Amino acid sequence: MGTSLTTEFWERFSVLLVVALAMTAILTAVFTALFDALTARLRGHRSHGTTPRIPHQRVRDDRPAPAHH
Template identity: 50%
Template sequence: MGTSLTPEFWRQFAVLLVIAMAVTFVLSAALDALYLRRQQRRAERSSPGTPPAATTTPGTRPAAGRPLVKS
């Protein structure tokens, strides 16, 4: 003897499914926002706007326009 799935079961199933989907969506959005905020803070901390030291390759001029001094 099997059990039949009643309309009450399907109503409860639908309500729980919608609640689970809503919780998943909200949690995903919150974690995504936290991750992006963390990335922005790291980017602000690591690059204050200008690089710490301009590197040049041999035979080129520095970015400031000063002549290259060879030793």
């Protein structure tokens, strides 16, 4: 009872495969864009590359002050 795969099967298989690949690519692009937008919003719109400044702490210097003439 062997059944052979017909040309109709391969035609439908190839069409469904192409449709599945296209849907995967489209959905990946959509969800990636949405995730990037959500991440930028949660980070406080700091997507332009600026970082908050950290104030410098002065280190105590034990050397004597230079003498001015």
